Amino acid sequence: AQKITQTQPGMFVQEKEAVTLDCTYDTSDPSYGLFWYKQPSSGEMIFLIYQGSYDQQNATEGRYSLNFQKARKSANLVISASQLGDSAMYFCAMRERTGGFKTIFGAGTRLFVKA
Amino acid sequence: DTGVSQDPRHKITKRGQNVTFRCDPISEHNRLYWYRQTLGQGPEFLTYFQNEAQLEKSRLLSDRFSAERPKGSFSTLEIQRTEQGDSAMYLCASNPGPTGEKLFFGSGTQLSVL
Numbered sequence: 001a002q003k004i005t006q007t008q009p010g011m012f013v014q015e016k017e018a019v020t021l022d023c024t025y026d027t028s029d030p031s032y033g034l035f036w037y038k039q040p041s042s043g044e045m046i047f048l049i050y051q052g053s054y055d056q057q058n059a060t061e062g063r064y065s066l067n068f069q070k071a072r073k074s075a076n077l078v079i080s081a082s083q084l085g086d087s088a089m090y091f092c093a094m095r096e097r098t099g100g101f102k103t104i105f106g107a108g109t110r111l112f113v114k115a
Numbered sequence: 116d117t118g119v120s121q122d123p124r125h126k127i128t129k130r131g132q133n134v135t136f137r138c139d140p141i142s143e144h145n146r147l148y149w150y151r152q153t154l155g156q157g158p159e160f161l162t163y164f165q166n167e168a169q170l171e172k173s174r175l176l177s178d179r180f181s182a183e184r185p186k187g188s189f190s191t192l193e194i195q196r197t198e199q200g201d202s203a204m205y206l207c208a209s210n211p212g213p214t215g216e217k218l219f220f221g222s223g224t225q226l227s228v229l
Contacts, residue, residue, distance in 0.1 A: 004157075035217060035218075037218075043204070043222065043223060044220065044222055045158070045206070045208075045218070045220035047217040047218070047219075050217060091157050091158070093157075100163075100170055100171055101146075102148065102160055102163050102171060103148070103160075103208075103218055104160055105150075105157035105158045105159075105160075106157050107156055107157045108155075108156070108157045110155075
């Protein structure tokens with residue numbers, strides 16, 4: 001069964017606007033962590049933001065925020081004030097205690113930022 | 116701290132040949148992971164180590180794949196009798212331990228099987 005689902009293969013956003021990338025996950029483990037990574041065309045995986053399952057507040061890192069809705073099992077990434085350099089693949093990922101704390105990834109969303 | 120390094124960056128081989136990749140994690144990182152990524156897809160988990168112990172190997176991994184981390188430092192991933200379907204980017208990542216908040220990735224080894 002799919003553990004991480006990213007339903008948007010591609011997204012377009014105008015420069016300086018905000019964009020939301022969707023992610024839903026499936027777990028029965030009460031202890032888990034959710035991540036977003038960015039992969040530019042150069043290929044390196046860049047960590048963006050982390051949310052623990054017990055965290056009460058949504059995580060924020062600069063222009064990135066994670067909209068965590070635990071009951072809905074969603075962990076959407078919000079990028080504010082998009083920049084041309086934000087054009088990349090974005091992956092949602094999850095780490096579970098029952099999975100031995102290994103991290104599994106979704107299929108990704110390709111974001112295109114238009115000037 | 117020099118980051119996670121992988122060698123080689125690119126490997127071209129003929130079908131049926133064996134290949135070996137190396138990963139040097141960040142020093143003192145106990146956990147080391149191998150992933151495979153094909154074009155336009157997310158990284159697919161292959162296997163991971165806690166120090167020198169291989170804790171899990173993906174069921175998707177055939178017996179042609181083997182990984183080692185003999186002294187709990189660097190790791191090697193070997194693919195025997197390569198097939199065209201093995202063509203992919205092989206990513207290595209490490210973190211300090213089970214509850215480390217993020218993975219530190221290497222630049223990957225791009226394998227092309229002709």
